[in-house]
Amino acid sequence: MATAEAGRRTLAWNAAQATSTRTAELALANRAQAERLDPRQLATNPRGHIGANVVLEGQAQRVSQYTDSTWIELLAWSPSSRLAERVVVELRPPALAVQKGGCYRLMGIAAGTQLVTYPGTRAITAVPLVHGYGWEAATARPAGVSCAAP
Numbered sequence: 378m379a380t381a382e383a384g385r386r387t388l389a390w391n392a393a394q395a396t397s398t399r400t401a402e403l404a405l406a407n408r409a410q411a412e413r414l415d416p417r418q419l420a421t422n423p424r425g426h427i428g429a430n431v432v433l434e435g436q437a438q439r440v441s442q443y444t445d446s447t448w449i450e451l452l453a454w455s456p457s458s459r460l461a462e463r464v465v466v467e468l469r470p471p472a473l474a475v476q477k478g479g480c481y482r483l484m485g486i487a488a489g490t491q492l493v494t495y496p497g498t499r500a501i502t503a504v505p506l507v508h509g510y511g512w513e514a515a516t517a518r519p520a521g522v523s524c525a526a527p
Contacts, residue, residue, distance in 0.1 A: 384497075431484070432482060434454055468485070468512060
């Protein structure tokens with residue numbers, strides 16, 4: 378019974394990965410069509426933006442490197458104010474050069490939410506999720522934000 382359940386989970390994971398990979402390939406072909414999205418809009422209605430090809434800019438608060446992806450908790454800046462929202466970006470393929478404290482422009486497909494646990498407090502919250510397919514260093518940043526060199 379446990380083996381059958383594990384097999385079903387593996388098949389479901391493989392199907393999700395194939396869908397995610399295909400979505401990223403399509404988005405990469407349309408990188409020029411990615412639109413800057415105010416992260417406050419994404420945070421207010423993450424499900425309403427699923428499938429949107431977006432550009433976010435901000436500072437990497439936490440970064441985890443995995444064999445197939447880079448997980449980034451981004452403090453994404455609003456283009457029209459000094460406000461920011463936390464957004465998780467799962468970047469594929471992995472980007473080993475992305476570091477905590479760096480400022481980045483990330484492109485990807487909005488994908489709903491992900492539960493995030495904060496170290497120290499162990500508080501859990503739902504944060505907007507973006508399946509990232511591209512990134513570059515960002516030079517423009519709000520006053521008072523200090524970014525590590527990428």
